[in-house]
Amino acid sequence: MNELSDRLAVTGADGFLGWHLRCLLKATGHPEPRMAVEKDFQSVEALGEALGPATAVLHLAGMNRGAEADVHETNIRLAQLLTSALDQAGASPTILFANSTHSFNDSAFGRSKREASRILADWAKARGTRYVDVILPHLFGEGGRPFYNSGFATFCHQLATGAEPQIHQDGELELVHAQRAAQVFLDQLPGSGPPETCRVQGAPMRVSEALSRLKCIHATYQAGIIPGLAEPLALEFFNTYRSYLFPERVPTSLLLRTDPRGSLFEAVKSEHGGQAFLSTTHPGVTRGRHFHRHKVERFLVISGQAEIRIRRLLDQKVHVFPVSGEQPCFIDIPTLHTHEITNVGSQDLLTLFWSHEIFDPSNPDTYPEPVILEP
Numbered sequence: 001m002n003e004l005s006d007r008l009a010v011t012g013a014d015g016f017l018g019w020h021l022r023c024l025l026k027a028t029g030h031p032e033p034r035m036a037v038e039k040d041f042q043s044v045e046a047l048g049e050a051l052g053p054a055t056a057v058l059h060l061a062g063m064n065r066g067a068e069a070d071v072h073e074t075n076i077r078l079a080q081l082l083t084s085a086l087d088q089a090g091a092s093p094t095i096l097f098a099n100s101t102h103s104f105n106d107s108a109f110g111r112s113k114r115e116a117s118r119i120l121a122d123w124a125k126a127r128g129t130r131y132v133d134v135i136l137p138h139l140f141g142e143g144g145r146p147f148y149n150s151g152f153a154t155f156c157h158q159l160a161t162g163a164e165p166q167i168h169q170d171g172e173l174e175l176v177h178a179q180r181a182a183q184v185f186l187d188q189l190p191g192s193g194p195p196e197t198c199r200v201q202g203a204p205m206r207v208s209e210a211l212s213r214l215k216c217i218h219a220t221y222q223a224g225i226i227p228g229l230a231e232p233l234a235l236e237f238f239n240t241y242r243s244y245l246f247p248e249r250v251p252t253s254l255l256l257r258t259d260p261r262g263s264l265f266e267a268v269k270s271e272h273g274g275q276a277f278l279s280t281t282h283p284g285v286t287r288g289r290h291f292h293r294h295k296v297e298r299f300l301v302i303s304g305q306a307e308i309r310i311r312r313l314l315d316q317k318v319h320v321f322p323v324s325g326e327q328p329c330f331i332d333i334p335t336l337h338t339h340e341i342t343n344v345g346s347q348d349l350l351t352l353f354w355s356h357e358i359f360d361p362s363n364p365d366t367y368p369e370p371v372i373l374e375p
Helices: 016-027 038-042 044-051 068-089 108-127 151-160 178-187 207-222 232-243
Strands: 008-011 034-036 056-059 094-100 131-136 138-140 172-177 196-199 203-206 257-259 262-264 275-281 286-291 297-303 305-312 318-324 329-333 337-343 349-355
Touching: 008 016, 008 044, 016 178, 034 044, 038 044, 038 068, 044 068, 056 068, 068 108, 094 108, 108 131, 131 178, 138 151, 138 178, 151 207, 151 232, 172 178, 172 207, 172 232, 203 207, 207 232, 297 305, 297 318, 305 329, 305 349, 318 329, 337 349
Parallel strands: 008 034, 008 056, 056 094, 094 131, 131 196, 138 172
Antiparallel strands: 172 203, 257 262, 275 349, 286 337, 297 329, 297 349, 305 318, 305 337
């Protein structure tokens, strides 16, 4: 941890990037930051109370969809409210601003982000504190809102729900996963000095190429095959796509083939490989209670009765899935969701676990976290 980690404040903490940042903080052992959400921007006093005595403020709050006049006014107003709240509190924290590559164009959104950055930079210069302008390309990742955060989120939602995605303009994209963007903010926290500009680099491609990749992932996965995941971007695309299948399309039933010799079903088919193992769990015992940031993991009960419980990070709701070896089905655990499996039967539980990668003790991508929170 760095020296700033215990006094971070995040605006837009309940938004797409805010959620990913908070998930990253949890995974890396940082405490929950102070959080400012939409209701806190109703007044200077409310915002100051939400931010508290922060050493660094990560200003992620913003508006990127809506009437042009509303988008333009809102992003500028949020920056003005932030500086006013800090002045009223007599605070001069480091400010990191979630800017956009659109700030280089003349759209209402772009102009508002450019002006908001100027307001924050001027304020930081006048108070002798550090300002970092983090310029982000097109973000994608788990938890993006369809028809709002990005066309990528919309495509994933449409494929997951059986709709046919449509391209209205085949423009150029530069895609970066929100976890990578969140890491950039943490990396920029240490240090002091003059204003800085940090341009986050993404993967360039046209909209049609991104959709083509997603369609290929969708077709492969619906055929019961986990696609190739060796390329980091392919893994991020896959984890994002499958997050839109949860929880409505979980678990996935399997075809049980039976003849006089017995029964069999195909547990995992993968273009990548990975690692599979069998586990026995005694009655009443629970395994898991952790989450992963990248790992693709499949649970499949072979014999016995179990409950698989899954909770999205930073949410309260727990999804409970009864599973049985008598009715084969699998559950692919979403990334950034804590999970556990409990033997609820009277006999030992036999479970097949599969991961897309061979376990590495030096980099396990496994973070302890209870599924059921204390009241």
